[in-house]
Every structure is written in C-alpha cells, then in structure tokens.
Amino acid sequence: MSEVTEKSDHQPKPGRIVGIIGEFDNVEVLMTAAKKMRDKGFKRWDVYSPFPIHGIDDAMGIKPTILPWIVLGAGVTGFFVGLLLTVVTMSTDTYTPMMPGTEIVGYKFMISGKPFNSLPAWIPVIFEMTILLSAFAAVFGMFLLNRLPMLYNPLFKIDRFVRATDDRFFIGVDSKDSLYKRAETEKLLKDIGASAIEEVVD
Amino acid sequence: MSTISNNTHDSYEKNLSQDPRERAPLVTGGKDFSAVTSTVADLARGWPNIWWWAAFLFSSSLLAMLGGLLGYLFTTGTGIWGNNQPVAWGFPIVNFVFWVGIGHAGTLISAILFLFRQNWRTGINRFAEAMTIFAVMCAAIFPGVHVGRPWLAYWLFPIPNQMDMWPQFRSPLLWDVFAVGTYATVSTLFWLTGMVPDFATLRDRAKNVIAKFAYSVVSIGWTGSSRHWHRFEKAYLILAALATPLVLSVHSVVSFDFAVAQLPGWHTTIFPPYFVAGAIYGGFAMVITLAVPCRKLFGLEDIITWRHIENMSKVMLGTGMIVAYAYGVEFFIAWYGQVPEEQFAFLNRMRGPYWWAFALMIFCNCIGPQILWFRKARMNVWCVMFAAMCVNVGMWFERFVIIVTSLVRDFLPSSWDLFKPTWVDITMFIGSFGLFFTMFLLFLKFLPTCAMAEIKSVMPEAHAHSGPGGEAMDSEGRSDYQPD
Numbered sequence: 154m155s156e157v158t159e160k161s162d163h164q165p166k167p168g169r170i171v172g173i174i175g176e177f178d179n180v181e182v183l184m185t186a187a188k189k190m191r192d193k194g195f196k197r198w199d200v201y202s203p204f205p206i207h208g209i210d211d212a213m214g215i216k217p218t219i220l221p222w223i224v225l226g227a228g229v230t231g232f233f234v235g236l237l238l239t240v241v242t243m244s245t246d247t248y249t250p251m252m253p254g255t256e257i258v259g260y261k262f263m264i265s266g267k268p269f270n271s272l273p274a275w276i277p278v279i280f281e282m283t284i285l286l287s288a289f290a291a292v293f294g295m296f297l298l299n300r301l302p303m304l305y306n307p308l309f310k311i312d313r314f315v316r317a318t319d320d321r322f323f324i325g326v327d328s329k330d331s332l333y334k335r336a337e338t339e340k341l342l343k344d345i346g347a348s349a350i351e352e353v354v355d
Numbered sequence: 356m357s358t359i360s361n362n363t364h365d366s367y368e369k370n371l372s373q374d375p376r377e378r379a380p381l382v383t384g385g386k387d388f389s390a391v392t393s394t395v396a397d398l399a400r401g402w403p404n405i406w407w408w409a410a411f412l413f414s415s416s417l418l419a420m421l422g423g424l425l426g427y428l429f430t431t432g433t434g435i436w437g438n439n440q441p442v443a444w445g446f447p448i449v450n451f452v453f454w455v456g457i458g459h460a461g462t463l464i465s466a467i468l469f470l471f472r473q474n475w476r477t478g479i480n481r482f483a484e485a486m487t488i489f490a491v492m493c494a495a496i497f498p499g500v501h502v503g504r505p506w507l508a509y510w511l512f513p514i515p516n517q518m519d520m521w522p523q524f525r526s527p528l529l530w531d532v533f534a535v536g537t538y539a540t541v542s543t544l545f546w547l548t549g550m551v552p553d554f555a556t557l558r559d560r561a562k563n564v565i566a567k568f569a570y571s572v573v574s575i576g577w578t579g580s581s582r583h584w585h586r587f588e589k590a591y592l593i594l595a596a597l598a599t600p601l602v603l604s605v606h607s608v609v610s611f612d613f614a615v616a617q618l619p620g621w622h623t624t625i626f627p628p629y630f631v632a633g634a635i636y637g638g639f640a641m642v643i644t645l646a647v648p649c650r651k652l653f654g655l656e657d658i659i660t661w662r663h664i665e666n667m668s669k670v671m672l673g674t675g676m677i678v679a680y681a682y683g684v685e686f687f688i689a690w691y692g693q694v695p696e697e698q699f700a701f702l703n704r705m706r707g708p709y710w711w712a713f714a715l716m717i718f719c720n721c722i723g724p725q726i727l728w729f730r731k732a733r734m735n736v737w738c739v740m741f742a743a744m745c746v747n748v749g750m751w752f753e754r755f756v757i758i759v760t761s762l763v764r765d766f767l768p769s770s771w772d773l774f775k776p777t778w779v780d781i782t783m784f785i786g787s788f789g790l791f792f793t794m795f796l797l798f799l800k801f802l803p804t805c806a807m808a809e810i811k812s813v814m815p816e817a818h819a820h821s822g823p824g825g826e827a828m829d830s831e832g833r834s835d836y837q838p839d
Contacts, residue, residue, distance in 0.1 A: 180817060200581040203388065203556070204812040205588050209581050218586045224593050238513055242521040264525045277530035277608050281537040284601050288541040288594060292548050295590035299583045302575030317579045318556040320388035320811075 169355045170328050171307045173338055174314065175347030177322040180206055186324060186345040187212040193341070197327035201308075201317040223294040224287050231286030235279030244270035307355040325353070381475055381813050384657035388811050391658065395553075395805045396560045398653055403800050406652040411796045417789025424783050425500065433503050435779045442762045442774040447501035448612075450784050452754045453637070454494035454791075455535060455609055456630075459602055460638025461487025462542055465549075466598035469591075475666055477809040478659050481553075482649075483642050484546040485802070489794040490641070491539045493787045498531070527611040534608035541601055545594050551577050552587070553803035606634045613757065619700035620761035623688065629681035633750060636674040636720070639667050640746035645795065647740055649804075658805050661734065668733045671724060671746065678753075679721040696766055704760045708773055712752050713760070719749025 177183040180202075187200055191214045200209060209215075244261070267274055296302070308314050308325070317323050324347065326338050339350050382391060403411075428435060438445040461483040468476040499508050511532045513522055522529050554574035561567040577583070607627035614626040623629075643664065650659040689701040704713050723745030732738035764771050798804070811817055 201579045202581060202584070203392075203579055204552075204808040204817060205584040206581065207812070207818060210585050213581055215582060215585050218589050220586055220589050221593065239524045242513070243524050262523075264523065267525050271525065274525050277604070277611070278524055278533050280600075280604060281530075281533040284597050284604075285537045285540060288544055288597050291590045291593040291597070292544045295548075295586045296575070298586050299580075301577070301583070304571060304576045306576055306578060308578055315559040318552070318559045318577075319392045 167354070170335075171353040171355050172325055172327040172330075172333070173335070173342065173350060173352050174201075174308070174311065174323045174325040175342035175345075176313060176316075176349040176351075177324065177346060178348050180322065182346040183322040183324070184208065184212050186342075186347070189341075189345045190324060190326075193332065195326060195330055195332055197330040197333075199325050201314075201323040201325060203318050203320060203322075206322075218298060220291065220294055220298060224290045227290030227294075228283050228287035231283040232279060234286070235282030236275070238282070239275035239278050240270060240272075243275075307353050311351055311353060313349065313351055380815070381478060381660070381662070382657055382810060383660050386657050388814070388816065391805075391810055391814075392556055392560070392807055394654065394658060395803055395807050396557055398655075398799065398804055399557055399801055400560060400562060400566075404652070407796060407800065410792065414789050414792035414796060417786055418793045419789070420782060421786025421789050424779060424786055425496075427779070428500060428783075429505065433501070435777060437774060437776040437780050439772055439774065441765060441770055441772055442759060444501075444758055444762065445774055446776055446780040446784060447497040449751070449754045449758050450787060451494050451497040451501075452609055452630075452758075453751045454490045454497070454787065455606065456634035456637045456750060456754075457641045458487040458490035458494065458538070458542070458638065459606060459631070459634035460642045461485070461490075462538075462545070462598050462602040463635055463638065464642070465545060466595040466602065469595045470599060474813040475663055477806055477813050478663050479642060479646060479667075479805075480809070481546075481549065481804060481806045482646060482659075483638075484542065484549070485795065485798045486638075486641060486645060487542050488539070488546060489791050489798075490638075491535065491542065492794065493791050494535065495539070496787065496790070498528075527608070527615045530608045530611060534605045538601060538605040541594070541598055545598055548587075548590065548594065549806060549809075550803060551575060552579065552808040553806060555579065556807055557803060603631055606630045618761050618765055619694070619696040620685075620689075620704065620757070622697075623685060625681055625684050625688070629678070629685075632674050632677035632681065633753060636671060636678050636746055637750035639671045639674065640743040640750070643667050643671070643739060643743040644747060647736060647743075649799065653799065653804070655805065658810060664739055665733050668727045668739055668742070671742065672727045675720060675724050675746070682717070682721070700761055700764070703764050704756060707760060707764065709756065709760050709763075712756050716749050716752040716756050719745040720753060723749070 175186075177186060183200065183202070184206070187209060190198055191212065200206075200213060202209070261269055263269075308317075313321075314323065324342060326333055326342075332338075335352075342350055384390075386394070436445060436447070438447075461480075464476050464483040465480045468480075499505050502508060511522060511529065522532075551574055554570050555577035558567065558570035558574045561570050607630065610626035610630035613621040614623055616622060646659050646667075647664065650656050686701055689697045692698075704710075724742040726732040726738055727742050732742075759774050763774055
C-alpha cells in the first residue's frame with residue numbers, strides 16, 4: 154500500500170499501479186490476442202470474460218488444475234469414513250470412543266436377520282459419504298485454488314470493467330510481470346486489438 | 356431495454372429446426388450477450404410485476420397455513436392424521452416420496468444433460484436446480500414431523516448423544532437420511548457454485564446499496580478470470596459426474612424403504628429403476644408446470660424457448676413409457692411368482708377399495724401424456740400443460756397406491772383396516788405447495804433465474820471461429836456442432 158508511485162507523465166493518480174487492462178470486443182480478436190500474449194512470454198496476466206471461452210486454456214497456456222486429485226483424495230477419505238462409521242459402530246463389541254469423555258456403544262442388535270457386519274447394507278452409507286466429501290472438495294477446493302472469496306479487488310474500481318460480467322472481454326497484465334513496461338505493454342495491447350486501455354490503480 | 360423482441364413465427368420455426376445441417380439457435384429473438392444479461396438481470400433488479408405479487412400472496416398464505424398446521428401437530432400429536440394400524444405411514448410418506456421425486460429433474464437436467472453435452476439445458480438448468488432444492492425442503496418436512504417428536508430428529512444423525520447410542524445403519528430409513536441429506540447438500544452446492552458468476556453479473560448491475568452489498572458478498576469477488584473459469588469448469592464437471600450416480604442412488608435408496616420390507620406389493624426388485632424413472636417423469640412435469648407460465652409472465656420466452664419445452668415433453672414421454680412398463684412388470688411378476696399374497700395385493704390394487712386411485716394413476720401416468728406423441732400437441736401450450744398436470748397428479752397417486760393399498764390388506768385379514776386421510780393430512784399437503792411456491796417466487800425475484808454465463812457460452816458468438824452457416828469451429832477448423 155505504502156509503495157511510492159512512479160511518476161507517470163500523463164495522468165498522475167494516487168496509489169499503487171496494479172497493472173493495465175485492455176478491452177476487446179469479440180472472442181475472435183481476444184483469442185488471437187491471448188495467443189500473442191502467451192508467445193511473448195508474459196506470466197502474470199489474465200483474460201476476463203463473462204463466460205468460459207472454449208479453447209482459451211490452450212491460447213493462454215494454462216496448465217491443467219490439480220483439482221481432480223484433491224477430489225480423489227477427498228473421495229477416498231469419504232469412503233473410509235463411511236466404512237469405519239458403519240463397520241465399527243455396527244459390528245464391534247468394544248466401546249467406540251468418539252470424543253474425549255464420550256464413549257458410544259455399538260448397535261449390536263439382530264435386525265431383519267442381517268449379520269452384524271453386513272457389508273451390503275453399508276453400501277448406501279459408504280457411497281453417500283464418498284460423494285459428499287468429494288463434492289465438498291470439488292467446490293471448496295476450487296474456490297481456494299482460485300483464492301476466493303476475495304471481496305476486494307482494484308479491478309472493481311474501473312467503470313469499464315463492469316462489462317466483463319456482461320458482454321466484453323479484457324486482458325489484464327500485472328505490473329509485477331517481468332516483461333511489464335507501462336508504455337510498451339500499452340502499445341502491445343493496442344497492436345493485438347484492444348479497443349480501449351485503462352490503468353488499474355489500487 | 357437494449358433489445359427489441361422480434362419473436363416472429365420465423366424464429367420459432369428456426370429454433371425448432373430439425374435440419375442437421377443447420378445449428379438451430381438456443382436463444383431466439385436475435386438477442387446478443389448484453390440482451391441476455393438484461394433479460395435476466397432486470398428480473399432481479401426491477402419491481403416484480405402484478406403476477407408475481409398475486410402468486411406470492413397466494414403461496415405465502417398457504418405457507419402460513421402450513422406453519423399453523425405444524426404448530427397444531429406439535430402441540431397435539433400425530434393422532435390428528437389419518438394414520439392408523441396397519442397404515443402407520445400414510446400421507447407423510449406419500450408426500451415425502453412425491454416431493455423427493457419432484458427434485459430429480461433438476462439434477463438430471465444439470466448433471467446428466469451436462470455430461471451428455473446437451474446444450475439446450477443451459478436455458479432451464481438454474482430453474483430446475485432451484486426447483487430441486489425447494490422440493491427437497493418440502494420432502495424433508497414430512498419424515499421430520501412423522502417421527503412424532505420432531506425436536507428429537509437429530510437422533511437420526513451419527514453424532515455423540517446422551518444415550519451413548521449410534522443410529523441403526525441396517526435400516527433403510529437411515530440410508531434415506533444419508534441419501535437425501537447428501538442429495539440436498541450436493542444439489543445446493545451445485546446450484547450455488549453455478550450461480551457465483553451470475554451473482555457477479557447482478558453485483559455489477561445492482562442499483563441500490565443493499566442489493567449491491569448482498570450480491571457482492573455472494574459473488575465472493577468473482578472477476579471472470581480465465582484462470583478461475585478453468586478451475587470452475589473442472590469443478591463443475593466433477594460435480595456433475597458426482598451428481599449423476601447420486602441422483603440415481605437417492606431414489607433407489609428411497610425405494611429400498613419399501614423393497615427391503617416383506618410386504619406383498621413392496622417386495623420387488625424393480626423398485627429402484629422404476630422409482631428413478633418415475634421421479635424423473637414427475638420432475639420434468641414440474642419443470643414444465645413452472646417454466647411454461649414463467650417464461651410467459653416474466654418475459655423469458657427467448658431464453659426458455661419452445662425447443663426446451665418440446666425436448667422436456669419428449670423426456671417425459673420416454674420416462675412415462677418406462678413407468679408404464681414397470682406397472683406392467685409388477686403385475687407380470689405377481690402372476691409369475693405364484694405367491695398368493697402377492698397376487699392378491701395386485702388384484703386388490705386394481706379392484707379393491709382404492710380402485711379409483713389406481714384408475715386415476717393409470718389414466719394420468721399412462722394415458723393422458725400420450726398426446727405428446729403428436730408434434731401439434733407438443734407445440735400447444737394447453738396440451739403440454741395438460742400432460743404435465745396429469746403427471747403431477749398421477750405421480751402423487753402412484754405413491755399413494757403403492758403405500759396405502761399394500762398396507763391396508765397384507766398377509767392376515769385380521770389386521771386389515773382402511774385408511775382415510777383427515778382434513779389435516781390434506782391441508783398439510785396443500786401447505787407444502789405453499790412452501791415450494793413461496794421459495795420459488797423468492798428465487799425468481801432475487802436470484803439469477805437463468806444461467807446467464809452458460810447461456811452465453813452456447814451462443815454462436817461465443818466461439819472464436821464461425822464456420823459456414825454460423826456453425827462454430829475450433830482453432831483447427833473442426834466443427835463444434837453437437838446435435839441435441
């Protein structure tokens with residue numbers, strides 16, 4: 154926050170310069186532009202669009218996410234939680250401690266002729282636990298990897314950016330990118346088809 | 356408003372075009388991205404129209420009635436219902452299975468059609484998912500209050516309690532707790548996750564401070580970053596893949612409540628697939644029941660088009676045939692199995708004291724919806740609504756027939772007794788519609804009714820390279836077209 158702003162010659166604005174965004178009118182131009190940005194070697198940049206664009210991952214060079222592995226881990230955990238919950242509580246003689254100071258008795262009663270350890274009867278519970286934990290991992294894992302929730306974002310200060318959730322597309326370059334140079338990046342964005350350029354100031 | 360709705364006869368015809376060489380538009384009326392945004396966002400932003408207020412007043416008074424009846428039930432006890440011995444279940448479980456079934460179309464449209472790349476789902480999926488959640492809420496009430504002492508309903512969950520006891524995992528009723536609980540949770544996650552980008556759209560368009568604040572919080576800072584979209588789409592795909600077996604499992608587990616019993620008429624292995632098909636049948640009927648008036652009254656005709664209605668009619672026709680087949684198989688197996696009690700149970704269904712419920716079920720589920728075979732009927736709003744209402748009524752009576760006719764006359768004639776619902780039974784069921792419609796109307800007013808981001812992504816302009824005839828191509832020039 155307290156970083157000193159480098160004096161920009163045209164519009165002096167208070168605060169830290171976060172980067173620069175260029176507005177694009179349609180997907181076609183945006184796609185070509187994204188490929189050019191990728192080929193130039195930019196690392197800290199992003200495309201903003203109102204909907205997921207088919208093929209933009211390749212054009213930007215986004216690597217596949219590790220999310221599926223997180224979900225797999227959670228699913229396996231859910232499977233064993235379900236298995237333990239049913240087998241231990243329904244078929245053991247021992248007290249099954251759950252919390253310090255609390256001991257819970259297993260439910261060893263013969264019901265409808267099922268054996269104490271009747272694995273087929275546990276399948277619904279185990280299955281539901283697997284799905285439940287996987288689903289939680291998929292949603293919350295995704296939001297954490299995306300570093301959301303993050304209610305403050307300097308991008309929201311730009312009036313033009315409102316259309317990023319409507320019908321316009323933006324390419325944003327972070328000022329921390331090693332290739333970022335105010336004037337050159339602005340020119341590059343113009344060259345690859347941006348219809349408007351704006352500086353993002355925090 | 357930025358668009359002029361030029362919803363001519365031409366665009367209807369084009370939208371319904373079955374010509375495989377042409378990609379029929381999913382959004383009609385020549386709408387572009389911002390027109391889609393404003394159509395949906397203006398609903399959440401503006402003052403609701405007179406229809407909304409009329410419907411809201413009506414449904415919220417039904418909801419108030421439900422509240423009063425629940426108070427009466429809690430203070431008096433379950434004796435106010437018509438439940439007796441042998442029909443210890445009765446209306447609460449009929450209503451439970453009915454409402455859980457209604458909830459199926461939502462996840463089916465969202466998850467299964469998503470996995471099958473059925474792009475037409477985008478217009479109605481948000482709608483259907485919302486319906487799922489509200490239907491499951493209605494469903495949850497009935498077994499909850501049926502236990503007699505609802506303030507002890509937490510005994511159903513495997514949590515430490517003062518009696519040092521676990522719940523009974525051998526009981527199908529406890530499987531229900533896990534299945535319906537997981538289903539409600541995962542459906543809600545699926546629904547809320549899908550809404551985050553649309554909340555961001557509403558946040559950026561909100562006029563007053565309170566709305567802006569509320570949408571800002573629920574959109575959790577969504578910017579539409581492609582790096583975010585990448586993970587979002589992966590998560591959505593995984594959720595769909597998880598929800599697909601879940602939607603099939605939940606009603607299968609509900610059917611185990613019956614199938615695991617030894618009662619004639621319930622002890623049937625066809626129950627899981629038959630219940631699932633029936634649930635999808637009833638669920639799609641409810642989506643149609645809601646979508647047909649809503650698109651008209653709230654100006655969503657270009658987004659929920661006749662093509663959607665027609666496709667849903669076809670799904671209804673298909674699942675309806677499965678249900679009719681299952682009815683037939685039940686009778687066949689009763690005859691083929693040569694168990695006298697089983698044979699009696701089915702003859703009793705058809706000719707016993709509840710013959711009228713059986714006849715109504717057959718008419719509403721097997722005969723009425725057959726008009727949808729005709730394209731003219733599928734294109735006619737009254738015919739489609741007639742078929743959907745038939746299924747809504749028929750599916751409730753299906754559950755009534757299964758539950759009541761089997762229980763009233765089982766193995767021993769000495770234990771036979773008839774079941775007669777009381778006025779509380781009937782008004783509580785009507786009251787549950789009050790809850791459902793009140794929630795649904797609040798959803799229509801405050802939340803993004805249609806999945807804007809998903810609708811935009813299936814519009815032709817969303818693709819980088821447009822081939823001849825507006826057909827979208829990918830970067831290698833391959834066609835992206837998938838018939839639906």
